[in-house]
Amino acid sequence: MDELVHLVVERGIATITLDSPRNRNALSAQLRRELRAHLTAVIADGAVRVIVLAHTGTVFCAGMDLKESRSADAEQQGVQEFPAILEQIWTSPKPVVAKLAGPARAGGVGIVAACDIAVAAETATFAFSEVRIGVVPAVISVTVLPRLNPRQAHELFLTGETFDARRATEIGLLNSAVAADALDAEVERYTDMLARGAPRALAATKEMLSSQRPSKMSEAFARMLELSAEHFAGAEGREGMRAFAEKRKPAWVPENSK
Known part of the structure; x- marks a missing residue:
């Protein structure tokens, strides 16, 4: 077949x-x-x-x-x-x-x-x-x-x-x-x-975009602060900020990308 x-x-x-x-x-x-x-x-x-x-x-x-x-x-x-x-x-x-x-x-x-x-x-x-x-x-x-x-x-x-x-x-x-x-x-x-996005950051962003928002704004901010802090402190966040400071592509970006 x-x-x-x-x-x-x-x-x-x-x-x-x-x-x-x-x-x-x-x-x-x-x-x-x-x-x-x-x-x-x-x-x-x-x-x-x-x-x-x-x-x-x-x-x-x-x-x-x-x-x-x-x-x-x-x-x-x-x-x-x-x-x-x-x-x-x-x-x-x-x-x-x-x-x-x-x-x-x-x-x-x-x-x-x-x-x-x-x-x-x-x-x-x-x-x-x-x-x-x-x-x-x-x-x-x-x-x-x-x-x-x-x-x-x-x-x-x-x-x-x-x-x-x-x-x-x-x-x-x-x-x-x-x-x-x-x-x-x-x-x-x-x-x-x-492809320029960090894999874990992309996955977390997709999940955030499709998640149901809390009815109270204060709860939404609390949840988003946790998400933000997790990724700022994570390996991708650290590598992304280093790459920005060093004026180079982050490690996850394909070498032959534009």
């Missing part, structure tokens, strides 16, 4: 590529299994600094494989596995960048929303098409709703309307939409910047 998800690691950048163009990179059981395995491997790999989710073919991801999902067993398996994939991406201690040369639909949009950074070609389109086939965009709402304001979410979830990359950027689903021939350079720009 041919592999549907490929992994390449170069210069600390792990690129995980969906390669099932025959079904528009739909989330079949095999693709889900391989995607989870590669995510698990790169999250555990100390040499990996940044993760990029890319694709072959004209479509980033069309969502769940509806042909497989017609059976009750397959549908139940997908319901259990897909949230785990979204959670892996969302909680990854390493930044995850989505690279879209083409459209995303349904669960594919959920993956985009779970990533820390999302970059797409201007020609890419998006849609929450679930209501048009009689289902609810329930699972993906966990990652998508934190990205969108309520008015936009109501409109797009309820209508199933297709929208372009420009609007996806305006509403917070994407960080950047660029010409197709500039996509590689734009993704590289983000990965280079992310």
Whole structure:
């Protein structure tokens, strides 16, 4: 059986590529299994600094494989596995960048929303098409709703309307939409910047960004003071401040970075 998800690691950048163009990179059981395995491997790999989710073919991801999902067993398996994939991406201690040369639909949009950074070609389109086939965009709402304001979410979830990359950027689903021939350079720009961050500091910052804020401001400040002090006194903080004083790159920055 041919592999549907490929992994390449170069210069600390792990690129995980969906390669099932025959079904528009739909989330079949095999693709889900391989995607989870590669995510698990790169999250555990100390040499990996940044993760990029890319694709072959004209479509980033069309969502769940509806042909497989017609059976009750397959549908139940997908319901259990897909949230785990979204959670892996969302909680990854390493930044995850989505690279879209083409459209995303349904669960594919959920993956985009779970990533820390999302970059797409201007020609890419998006849609929450679930209501048009009689289902609810329930699972993906966990990652998508934190990205969108309520008015936009109501409109797009309820209508199933297709929208372009420009609007996806305006509403917070994407960080950047660029010409197709500039996509590689734009993704590289983000990965280079992310690789400059200290690994533990990046992981702690991701956790901070997704954590629930205390209801009292005084409690929030107390918690953030503890976090700040921990990292100022930590090995990365000391190395970063030494490097700044000595006008050099910190030890964690790849030697060939810009």
